[in-house]
Amino acid sequence: MASWLDPSRGRPPMPALNDEEGLRLPAGLPPVVDAHVHLFPDRVVEAIWRWFEQYGWPIRYKLHTPEAVAFLLSRGVSRVVALAYSHKPGMARMLNQYMAEVVKTEPRVMGLATVLPGEEGAADILAEAFAMGLSGVKLHCHVQCFAPDAPALHEVYAACAQAGRPLVMHAGREPSSPHYKCDAHALCAVERVERVLQDHPTLKLCVPHLGADEFDGYVRLLERYDTLWLDTTMAMADYFPIALPRRALDVRPERILYGTDFPQLPYAWDRELKQLLGLKLGDETEAGLLGQNALRLFGAGAP
Template identity: 40%
Template sequence: MTSLHPPADDADVPRYWRELGLPGLVDVHVHFLPDPVQAKVWQYFAQAETHYGAGWPITYALPVDERLAVLDRLGVRAFPTLPYPHKPGMAAWLNEWSAAFARRDPRVLRSATFYPEPEAAGYVAEALAGGTRVFKVHVQVGRFDPRDPLLDEVWAGLEEAGTPVVIHCGSGPLAGEHTGPEPVTGLLERYPRLQLVVAHLGMPEYRDFLELAERYERVHLDTTMFATDFTERLMPFDPADRPRLSALRAKVLLGSDFPSIPYPYAHQLQALHRLGLGEEWLRAVLWENGARLFDLEA
């Protein structure tokens, strides 16, 4: 990768993916939420010094149309909205909102979510029938065990459908009662064909989640905030595990956490570039794996 330079800034991102020979980027970890929910999320990050011991300025705290324009300028050709509930009774409403949002822009991968509640199997089946392409589960925010019996029918249906599920299950940036590799390992023992995408590469339990991706055919990892300066200060990745990450090239997907990131989007790409895993790895992560998972055309 001697001739390829990482993007200097956001304006330079299209040059970067073009030099890699790509038609753009597929980002599997983007959030668009209803305005009241988004405002509460940003309010939480405004108090990040209290929560995390580090500031978390939101780089893209912009109106919806401006955020969509930013992604367009970056060349992000496909992205989800990834809603997630923190209490019962929210998921079905979030799914309806996300379905409507996806209809406004062909780049949006229709997204849905669920929570351990009696209604879950019904609204998840409805979301699948309506064309949902990716689900989001946030174990730490939702404060639930993914093995909750109320979700048995949900997981069985998702395993059969093969629909990807982006799951925030690692203990970073904050540990929860049900975070870490144990609950997800138990879930996969019951449903080994689940198409899980482990958010943030499972930080900080990177090694445990690398192992799950090695063991289970349909387990993927997303790069959200991974290897950035911000994350390396708090939850560093052991360089000794880079060969394993390289070997998992076909199972690693670009994720960013746009818009709620404390640095420019380009920095996520800089962080992946400096891992030194080669241009083939970058092409797979930035486009090919996501395009295959979501059956996208170039």
Template identity: 35%
Template sequence: MTPAAVPERAEVRSFWGGLGLPGLVDVHTHFMPERVLAKVWAYFDSAGPLTGRPWPIAYRQDEQQRVDTLREFGVRAFTAMLYPHKAGMAAWLNGWAADFAARTPDCLHTATFFPEPGAGGYVAAALDRGARVFKAHVQVGGYDPGDPLLDQVWGLLAESGTPVVVHCGSGPAPGKHTGPGPIGAVLARHPRLRLIVAHLGLPEYSEFLDLAERHRHVRLDTTMVFTDFTELTAPFPPAERPRLAALQDRILLGTDFPNIPYGYPHALHALARLGLGEDWLRAVCHDNAARLFGLPPAGP
């Protein structure tokens, strides 16, 4: 860990320890090939057009340091969210992610896809290699999730019960195919799809809560939501908090580590200050994801 992260270790561990949890499960963390990550960081450094505001990377560390930081925080399992922005990238990214998962046993083997010929084949291959979660980024990819080239992909994921984290909300800037409509059409065709809506669908919080209430397999992750940074531009409506409580068993902790402009503990404290109770925090920060991914009981 970097010296700056040492005090955070105690803060994070105190948070989950005080809830009686064995640690955290974070379903939205980013690991990807170094040259790809460097381009992502350069985009944030330039306050790119989708963000439009300063975005300092809080955990600008090498790969092993980032893994070690999560372990020191007590994150029992995490993901390697990666995604292509054009055709021809996904199979290569999946190969890298399989190697990363093989050398990082606490990483939930992650894979991705893009609407292109052969997508069904390399998604099937990733599942055969043990992929446990997929990531799709409708905004960055600029594609319609209902593209016929993805019909086989969604079918495979629904049939296998493999969760897929989808950035389909219109934050930080709307895209041609963002919002609940396009992904809702996919769910209408594949109702068994275990969809995890990234960022709680920000800024269309209410509409994506509607989607979750209509589809029992839809979940939402908390990535960057409720934090001071996000509340400035896309505040969560206080009137919707009771719906968060009602969906307690389908909300999962996500953080966007390492690409966050604040410390990891703040994401946890932002959840706590919602005032939804310790049972809700235990479910969101650990139990829901542990059950979804079949994590073994924590050791002594």
């Protein structure tokens, strides 16, 4: 199966969109939490930008951490859930220390830790990160090249469950690329994630991108498991060549988080928000999706 970022689409595989961006969030919205923002040290994020420019999509917001955080907060976003991921052994501690400093500098950022599954001392790395005040863990099956149900993950899942920290794991098959070092479609499947939920019944798991591209399968998991959340990141932006996966928002709206992937975006920072508001989901559902669900998941108080 061809990935969404198949190079046969051209270079870059996906286009930039010159859509209009808002200066601020619309007046009258409930508190908005962007539950999927990537913050990395400068050299790491610059390497990520180069990869995306060549293999993914043009980056509209080439902002380093202080500028990225200030951009969102100045436009009315009340809290940010910040994510990073390691791609080689020995990198996680540096990223976790970096994220802890970001959180210390700006308390409106809820920073997550990372670890490379299978690396020596993974549980200790996470214990140290939680002690530094990080609110959960971020993993990425495509970048870190692991299957969700691989044995090396059990140590990580157990550490998260024991500490009561949620895990955000890119376990859906898309958006994938043939330029990753592994085949995401071979590693990732909704059945593998269900095995994780069965084997670790107290683990709080959030799968980004509404589980793209197995949307129906993740809706079924939402119906079955009270320890699963999904975030909307890029799946509801009307950017990829897919029908908007609306059903997930209707089945368990209290389990859906608004997220963007900022600043690694090829379109306006508020594009996905406009799409979601256009669905007219109702005040209660909007308040949960835009912020309250994320605050409950990550254990934060009112913004």
